[in-house]
Amino acid sequence: MVDDTFVLGVDLDGVCADYTAAFRAIVASERGVDPETLGDQVSWSFSEWGISAEEFDALHRCAVLEHRMFRTMPAMEGAADALWRLSDAGVWIRIITHRLYVNWGHAVAVTDTVAWLDQHGIPYRDLCFLGRKPEVEADVYVDDGPHNVESLRSHGAEVIVFDQPYNRGLDGPRAHEWADVEELVSTLAAARGLWFQGQLPGLQDPSRRVDHRVRSGR
Numbered sequence: 001m002v003d004d005t006f007v008l009g010v011d012l013d014g015v016c017a018d019y020t021a022a023f024r025a026i027v028a029s030e031r032g033v034d035p036e037t038l039g040d041q042v043s044w045s046f047s048e049w050g051i052s053a054e055e056f057d058a059l060h061r062c063a064v065l066e067h068r069m070f071r072t073m074p075a076m077e078g079a080a081d082a083l084w085r086l087s088d089a090g091v092w093i094r095i096i097t098h099r100l101y102v103n104w105g106h107a108v109a110v111t112d113t114v115a116w117l118d119q120h121g122i123p124y125r126d127l128c129f130l131g132r133k134p135e136v137e138a139d140v141y142v143d144d145g146p147h148n149v150e151s152l153r154s155h156g157a158e159v160i161v162f163d164q165p166y167n168r169g170l171d172g173p174r175a176h177e178w179a180d181v182e183e184l185v186s187t188l189a190a191a192r193g194l195w196f197q198g199q200l201p202g203l204q205d206p207s208r209r210v211d212h213r214v215r216s217g218r
């Protein structure tokens, strides 16, 4: 912790944004099948959907560039509200995404990501687009990717695993939903001395606050 700032590093895909739901719809549409027929995603690689590594790269590219997935994908339930409450309580929200791990489509990935964050009212103070290197600083991270969690932990970082079928082999702390993230982060921040004030009841829907400010000209 630098000064009294407590930084929460927040991953996007599989944590704030429902990559699996979006990708399922796109794979089904490309194959001309019902999305339900694809079944649950169990592995990180989507091999249970009959997708090879080469096919994944092609489908991911099609999803990002043609379907504009990063602009249209659904948000995870409760993410924006929980992040607003943490932000209001003094937590510094640092979005950290590896969406530029490919060497194409960076302009689309960045612009669609920013539009999506606005559209879903997700608050942040920094937005970090990373390639492969995990070099950002945060007091605690929330991530779903087994390789990211392991890499961060191997560098001594505190990581909350956002529960997904493909990360069940990892040790906790584990969040099954955003309320769990909020509770775990609040506890960690308080333990490190951040003065923590919950949101006052009866205020407007926190995730819509930016809209409200825009509409009221503030």
Ligand SMILES: [Mg+2]
Binding pocket: 011, 012, 013, 014, 015, 143, 144, 145
């Ligand atoms: Mg992820």
